Amino acid sequence: MIYIFGSGLAGLSAAISLHKSGYKVTVISKKIDGGSSYWAKGGIAAAVGNEDSPELHLSDTLKVGDGLCDVKSVDYVTREIRYVISTVEKWGFRFDEGLRLEGGHSKRRILHKTDETGREITSFLLNLAKKEGINLVEDKLLALKVKDCEVVGFVTEKGGSFDAEKVVLATGGYGYLFKFTSNPSTNVGDGIAIAFRTGALVSDMEFVQFHPTVTTFDGKAYLLTETLRGEGVILLNEKGERFTFNYHSKGELAPRDVLSRAIYDQYKKGYIVYIDLSPIEDFDGKFPVLSKYIKRYGKKLQVFPGAHYTIGGIRINVRGETNIKGLYAIGEVSDSGLHGANRLASNSLAEDLVYGVNLPMYIDNWEGLSVDDAKETVEVKLSGGNSLSLDEIGEYNWNYLGIVRNGEGLSKLVKVYESADLNDNATLVSLLSAKGALLRTESRGTHYREDYPNKSWEDGKRIYFVVSRN
Ligand SMILES: Cc1cc2nc3c(=O)[nH]c(=O)nc-3n(C[C@H](O)[C@H](O)[C@H](O)COP(=O)(O)OP(=O)(O)OC[C@H]3O[C@@H](n4cnc5c(N)ncnc54)[C@H](O)[C@@H]3O)c2cc1C
Numbered sequence: 001m002i003y004i005f006g007s008g009l010a011g012l013s014a015a016i017s018l019h020k021s022g023y024k025v026t027v028i029s030k031k032i033d034g035g036s037s038y039w040a041k042g043g044i045a046a047a048v049g050n051e052d053s054p055e056l057h058l059s060d061t062l063k064v065g066d067g068l069c070d071v072k073s074v075d076y077v078t079r080e081i082r083y084v085i086s087t088v089e090k091w092g093f094r095f096d097e098g099l100r101l102e103g104g105h106s107k108r109r110i111l112h113k114t115d116e117t118g119r120e121i122t123s124f125l126l127n128l129a130k131k132e133g134i135n136l137v138e139d140k141l142l143a144l145k146v147k148d149c150e151v152v153g154f155v156t157e158k159g160g161s162f163d164a165e166k167v168v169l170a171t172g173g174y175g176y177l178f179k180f181t182s183n184p185s186t187n188v189g190d191g192i193a194i195a196f197r198t199g200a201l202v203s204d205m206e207f208v209q210f211h212p213t214v215t216t217f218d219g220k221a222y223l224l225t226e227t228l229r230g231e232g233v234i235l236l237n238e239k240g241e242r243f244t245f246n247y248h249s250k251g252e253l254a255p256r257d258v259l260s261r262a263i264y265d266q267y268k269k270g271y272i273v274y275i276d277l278s279p280i281e282d283f284d285g286k287f288p289v290l291s292k293y294i295k296r297y298g299k300k301l302q303v304f305p306g307a308h309y310t311i312g313g314i315r316i317n318v319r320g321e322t323n324i325k326g327l328y329a330i331g332e333v334s335d336s337g338l339h340g341a342n343r344l345a346s347n348s349l350a351e352d353l354v355y356g357v358n359l360p361m362y363i364d365n366w367e368g369l370s371v372d373d374a375k376e377t378v379e380v381k382l383s384g385g386n387s388l389s390l391d392e393i394g395e396y397n398w399n400y401l402g403i404v405r406n407g408e409g410l411s412k413l414v415k416v417y418e419s420a421d422l423n424d425n426a427t428l429v430s431l432l433s434a435k436g437a438l439l440r441t442e443s444r445g446t447h448y449r450e451d452y453p454n455k456s457w458e459d460g461k462r463i464y465f466v467v468s469r470n
Contacts, residue, residue, distance in 0.1 A: 004168040005141045008035030010331025011170030012125040013356030021360035030140040034186040035172050040118020041225045043110040045346035046081040052107040054078040064104045064344040066445040067459030070337020076318045081350045084357045093124050102345040110346050115287045146198040151326035165326050173332035174429045178307035179398035182214045182223045189429030191333040195314045200322050202465045204312035204335045206436030209446045211308035212259035215301045217293045232279040237271035260305035264403045275303045311339045319362040320355045323369045330355035341445025379468040387421045406451045410438035436463045
């Protein structure tokens with residue numbers, strides 16, 4: 001039996017693909033229809049257009065990744081996604097006609113389904129999994145059992161202790177650990193913390209992508225996609241000033257990180273920021289789901305930047321293997337090196353699908369992650385101090401590990417977490433992220449240090465973490 005934790009796009013695509021290849025699988029998820037995948041809006045990047053190629057997709061990804069992508073992983077995903085898309089279509093999923101263009105992509109290559117691509121495709125796979133009779137269990141992973149660097153089982157909240165030789169973690173990222181976020185509450189870094197404690201290598205934890213335009217509907221975060229900005233919307237502060245051109249010559253079309261910092265700066269100056277959606281023509285036709293909210297909330301909405309995508313995680317190779325035998329990690333919980341220091345829009349759902357759908361090719365012949373590259377690892381000791389609430393962690397991370405960071409704030413934060421209870425997943429993952437951000441004394445990709453505003457480390461230099469055994 002192969003146990004898959006997480007029922008987002010990564011977990012479900014792996015489950016269906018393994019099941020169709022004749023393997024017995026059980027999917028265990030703390031919320032069966034939960035995870036970022038159901039909230040994803042824009043789409044999936046794939047070089048399927050006539051004038052496009054995997055080479056162009058690769059080159060765009062490397063550019064945005066800012067010197068830290070693992071070229072092997074980028075090459076793998078940009079090539080494979082084209083086949084994987086046709087596999088998902090063979091399973092019965094249909095994308096809408098036409099490809100969309102998103103920031104950072106040199107060609108139209110975003111496959112989509114209405115303005116709720118993530119919900120559409122993940123719900124489709126969830127229904128397919130049910131139809132195929134795949135065992136879906138609502139339960140929470142608490143711990144992995146590992147002996148001599150090999151998985152031997154796991155423990156869940158309701159089910160108790162199980163023996164297992166093959167475990168796939170697809171438990172998503174940790175964006176919810178920031179006060180302002182576009183993420184659902186399932187995303188608190190469980191898988192990363194649980195694997196780390198057993199000796200899994202974790203990397204790139206300092207890189208957290210913030211999205212500039214998040215709003216709230218019915219008390220829940222709602223992402224206003226990049227596509228809206230492409231359609232000519234404008235951002236205003238409460239004085240009615242269109243401030244974006246003070247920060248970047250492209251105004252509202254500036255890169256995500258620049259715009260996030262600009263909006264953050266407006267709030268720091270005491271101004272609320274609004275998005276004005278009225279310039280968009282045929283709103284109902286183009287954004288049918290959003291238009292339902294607009295009818296209630298109007299076309300001028302308050303926006304704020306929020307933690308959106310966590311790049312770091314459990315280090316894997318292109319086969320989805322970690323350094324613990326029998327332990328696989330796929331999707332946002334993992335760090336395959338695809339995104340480098342910054343994620344190209346719509347590449348994460350592509351990564352979910354490639355690593356998920358292709359898993360059967362590797363599941364019977366373990367190679368394992370080579371740890372040769374990770375010569376310089378930072379050891380982290382697990383302590384058991386005072387416990388912190390999620391609200392406290394969210395506040396700390398937003399203030400000191402947020403859009404603009406500095407050494408003083410990060411040192412403070414690391415001390416707070418080092419003296420806290422590291423048996424708690426959210427605290428442990430926050431410590432790894434804060435420590436990475438403190439150690440990386442430069443600005444690169446999503447990581448912006450006001451005390452080190454330039455890129456100064458050699459390209460490819462990565463921070464790896466491993467648990468201390470002393
Ligand atoms: C609002 C929003 C919009 C986005 N738009 C796009 C987009 O247009 N294109 C794109 O490429 N990316 C987008 N992203 C990013 C993308 O959605 C995610 O990176 C991707 O969906 C992650 O998929 P996943 O399967 O790895 O994890 P998730 O979909 O987050 O699923 C994680 C699963 O793990 C389960 N889980 C967590 N902890 C445990 C535990 N301890 N035990 C058991 N189960 C557990 C959860 O219940 C959940 O089912 C967006 C993200 C957000 C938040």
